[in-house]
Amino acid sequence: MSFQPVIPFSGAAGWAFLQRTKDVQQTAFESGAVLQRDVQYFQETIGEITTAEQLVSDRRLLSVALGAYGLSDDINNTYFIRKVLEDGTLDSDALANKLSDKRYLEMAKDFGFGDYNIPRTQISDFGTKTTEAYKERQFEVAVGNQNQDMRLAMSLERDLGNIVGKSTSNAGKWYSVMGNPPLRQVFETALGLPPSFGTIDIDKQLEVFQEKSERYFGASTVDQFSEPDRLEELTRLFLARSQIAQGTAALSSNSIALTLLQYA
Incomplete structure (x- = not known):
């Protein structure tokens, strides 16, 4: 094995x-x-x-x-x-x-x-x-089999690094973030965006990403995450919010199960 x-x-x-x-x-x-x-x-x-x-x-x-x-x-x-x-x-x-x-x-x-x-x-x-x-x-996949959040966190430095290194505008870099499903999931979770967020106009999505990034990290640029401290801050916010969401979902499921048992 x-x-x-x-x-x-x-x-x-x-x-x-x-x-x-x-x-x-x-x-x-x-x-x-x-x-x-x-x-x-x-x-x-x-x-x-x-x-x-x-x-x-x-x-x-x-x-x-x-x-x-x-x-x-x-x-x-x-x-x-x-x-x-x-x-x-x-x-x-x-x-x-x-x-x-x-x-x-x-x-x-x-x-x-x-x-x-x-x-x-x-x-x-x-x-x-x-x-x-x-x-x-493949190692990230194996980690994800144990904990999917850890897999996403591991991919952050590589995937963001590829985007930060591009000679394109800040808007172009945000569009690259939005075009990378794992990165997008990390940012949406860290910034507290709902599952339906991806269905709104793409230019409006850009505005929201920039606005919330400035609110939580102090700048609206993707390049800020080339700094280790800022990248770690993003990682920790993602993990914390994901853990809270999972805990809330578990509590909701338990509440539903308890209600059904009470009526049984």
Whole structure:
């Protein structure tokens, strides 16, 4: 049996424990035989792949490729993934440019099937870089099997870092946050936004994100979270609010059950 991460507490206490033990736990997780075989297969085989069709036809390769971007749920959507990859990113009409979830855009850009005559799978360190991302995200998945909030908190630094580093406007960075489902969930929870928030006009959503970010963190910019203290503040607010919401839901369920028992 492969190593399963240990998360003995929820909320801030669980997060502090995970931060202290992450390196040891991740090393133990990555020593699993199945993970090592998949990583080795990808590194040894990806250099032979020159088209999106070849990639999606090899389920084992595709599993690692999708996992590296947090898109493992799309493993059976081979036609869709092939279309995303073949369209590339240079054409404004490319499918990846039209999708709200920008992880597809990142994947299409990194593989380069639709952008270059020779895809980036031919670069010598492509396999290593992709499998490093895959191992990191697989550990996060394993953590999420124990506590989903911890998985989301772990992805914050990487995903926000990718956005902060972009040479685009603050509004553009907020749209990138909104286009990344895990990031969006963290911010919506931390800022106390309702489940229906995503259904309102996208420009109004931007206004609300900026307004509430300034109220809670002192600035309306995404770049503020490049500061470790501000990122930690966001993480702790997310964990606290999520824990409160779960506790409230549990109390409501218990109240309903008690009422039913009283009437039985």
